[in-house]
Amino acid sequence: MERLHINANRKKSKINKEIYGHFSEHLGRCIYEGIYVGENSPIPNTNGIRNDVVEALKRIKVPVLRWPGGCFADEYHWRDGIGPKETRKRMINTHWGGVVEDNSFGTHEFMELCRQLECEPYITGNLGSGTVEEMQSWVEYMTFDGVSPMAELRKQNGREEPWHLKYFGIGNESWGCGGNMRPEYYADLYRRYQTYVRNYGNNKIYKVACGPAGDDYNWTEVLMKLAGKFMDALALHHYTLPNDSWEHKGSATEFNEKDWYRTLRKTLYMDELVTRHSWVMDKYDPDKKVGLIVDEWGTWYDVEPGTNPGFLYQQNTMRDALVAGINLNIFNKHSERVVMANIAQTVNVLQAVILTEGTNMILTPTYHVFDLYKEHQDAELLESSLTTDLVGIEEEAVPCLHESVSMDKDGRIHITICNLSLSESRTIRAEIAGKAIKSVTGRVLTGEMNAYNTFDNPEKVKPVEFKNYKLLEDGLEFTVPACSVMALTVE
């Protein structure tokens, strides 16, 4: 019997709803086909945006959406994506697998998508190949309330009122595709560019600096030292690959038990990354005014056989569900510093929550985890601890259980638990201090390790109601099945 201790009197930090954020890039079939099909498409749409995808994303309460990249952002020139669609620049991007970029999805269309989703836009500006003037004028175009050349241009293009824009990234992966810069050079460029990212009227921009790749703690150190006082947040990127090779990352669906445990061990590394980057940030920002944003995370496998390598299309199994559950628990537990996270990517690319094919759409196991965890959004993280043993194969041992607990504004407690074991269930006695229990509801997502949904069998993996718990005087007792993600709500 494992023991879960929850202290309802000890609220540690607010879990920003933005931790449950998403990322949509002009890559493969994420934006085009996955989200945007155009007004004339036979696929049901509103202003060109797929109705089925919007409805599904609204159900998991997507709080924030990052766009247009990714690597694409540092080659994106926003003026190409405004004005009459028939006059917008059209090109075939051979680097990205022959994708036609006709710029039919631009600033106005992205803001329309965010309006339909009722989420915050998070736009990444072009620092790598764009000018300061270009970045400054984009923000002016979107947010200036009054008379100015950019506001007039926006009005000519059909938008009278400025948009509300909070989150703005100053470049992306500037250590790589965003310019191959050294941290010292980027820090200076960041300071320069952000100077001209201005607040107009009541709009207040939250400025996000390009952060490190994985364990590059020196990048964080240099950025915090040289530019920390000019930023609201620093963005970390880290992906989970089953293998240690970018050329042979591993299959999304064909894997064995050792691969399972290795993948989960590698995804647990996110905890160390967030912890150590936070330590570096603490040195320069002990009051935690600067947030850490993990705006690209998730699994990255070899693409599905027979698909374009440039499209980064991969299937999504129970293994991805566990990866999602573990990472979201980690972000919850670090919500004092982690203020936003954006899974890569929303539709059809990498660890997608939705896959589409023509008129068809399926929800992945990862989608269902976001659904199970959505009650954590804007709740308060509670102090909790859980006893657990190690499971796994040889050097790939991982903790069997992984949890986070929060309390929402109505006093309900939300417990999310992952069972990483492929073969063993675990019975847990949960003791809750500071709250009398009236009732419990729950759902669980479980299945074979490589179970996944297809267009022919779209509901093979989906959550089911969980009732197998016993109320005790000071808590409850329940059994978490092997290979599962569970969410309980205690009232």
Place this chain on the structure above:
Amino acid sequence: MVPVCKRCLLEGISVTEYEKTVQDYLDSLPGELKVDSQTLQNRLTQCDKCECLMNGICRVCGCFAIARAAKKISRCPAVVPKW
């Protein structure tokens, strides 16, 4: 492991490697899963006329058209299927 961005990862892929990827995939398919050569030709003829075909890739599903058309269980992913 050295961090790699998406762009760097893809820049190294040559046309030859793309073609090899497709051929390797076709070779890996068991014969009983493949359509006969006439059916494959008929399907690809329809693909050739389709506006969703770009550089041998179907924009609707992201597959190499020949890889998708070669399988018995496949269907054309277009809203109005061509085959």
